[in-house]
Amino acid sequence: MASPARKPVVPDYTVKAGAHERTVKAGTRQRALIAALALFDAQGVEATTIEQVRDAAEVSIGSLYHHFGSREGLVTALYEDLLERYRIALMAELSKHDTPRSFLDTFVKTHIAWSVRHPDAARFLAEHRYHRAVTMAEAKLQRGTAEFMRPLMLLFRPAVEAGILKPVAPDVLISLVVGPVQAWLRSHRAGKASLRPDLAAKQLADTIWDAIAVPTTARKTRKT
Amino acid sequence: MASPARKPVVPDYTVKAGAHERTVKAGTRQRALIAALALFDAQGVEATTIEQVRDAAEVSIGSLYHHFGSREGLVTALYEDLLERYRIALMAELSKHDTPRSFLDTFVKTHIAWSVRHPDAARFLAEHRYHRAVTMAEAKLQRGTAEFMRPLMLLFRPAVEAGILKPVAPDVLISLVVGPVQAWLRSHRAGKASLRPDLAAKQLADTIWDAIAVPTTARKTRKT
DNA sequence: TAATTTTCTAGAAAAATATTCTAATCAATC
């Protein structure tokens, strides 16, 4: 029934260069995902039918069901595909930094920049972060937010012990970092943001730092 | 087609007192909404059919369509109904406070407490905050997050001018307040929260305050 | 209260949509 092995590793994405629109022919699965994202972004997930995906992707119904098992399977597959792209983009940047502060700056900046550059993907991911099927799939895969947060926690925990970050619960710490960024992006998507993304990223990173860091004036050395 | 006037004002909700389960008979519309919420919470929105709602609510298909116009109409109506309840509960608490700090504390505490007390409603609202139909309905009604944030901004703007709060963009300010709370609730729903809700509320309010407030050590009087 | 109008309820019929199934094609391996 469900697709058996098929690694979630993302194959070569179709990129069109500027005006030439040189859409490299991709495999059935990839074509379906691309078409689905476009449709979902334009009219919402609930409103798009399998037939619309078939027409847009020029793929038969049979192939669609062969690859994704069901309508919901398509949605979940797209979510995982996009999440993986996002994760790779984020990790590539994060790996360059190793202090809590630069880590935070980079996280906020990269997250926002990526979301602005890929509005359709970012919107889809945001809309579906809360979805049942996705949540369950994440739970099974041990992925999702938790996965992204692991390196963050790895870096933050020692900082907490060193007295650089406040001794708040890990989930509170993560919420303070991730929450504002997601909330701002939502307002940005809704057209209610007053700031350019890069400026907002700056303000967010600065203020979030004040939320999580022990003020330098009050900082004492601990343990030794 | 669509329901014409029918005020979104919420009629008397069915409450069952303790073990006696005295479910007061409510109107068709209300029965449908209650049944829908239970089904949505148990199996997700996409997975529940109109027929299931009909059976659970003991209401005919015709009535369902008469009241809500469509399947999506039911979802939207439920969203608006629950949002209104939440809004009323929140405003009742917020109206008692008039300094930025106590306002923040109350907002965080009330939001979390209400979400914990009404897990099904809170989860539904969270899942659908990002939904297309709901977003559009909100835009039309000028409601949603913006509505809640108005009193908050009304209080915060002067505080920014007085130098008590940092001079950050309004949307950033709101994101800093709302984002962490929503993010924490999500982790709580997923069973990943390590803290009791009331303690988390305390930590969140304290840290969010540090994010948005000008530190007392650096506070200068402005404008006279 | 009786007549009249409007709103609401009912469920069968129709339309739209998702899923299954069987056969045909393609690609790789022996």
Next chain:
DNA sequence: GATTGATTAGAATATTTTTCTAGAAAATTA
């Protein structure tokens, strides 16, 4: 170049949503 497994195709089937017509209840008017 046969055999095997994976993929594609789309007609047939099953499920689900929506419409439609008629009757019941409630509200309104006389």
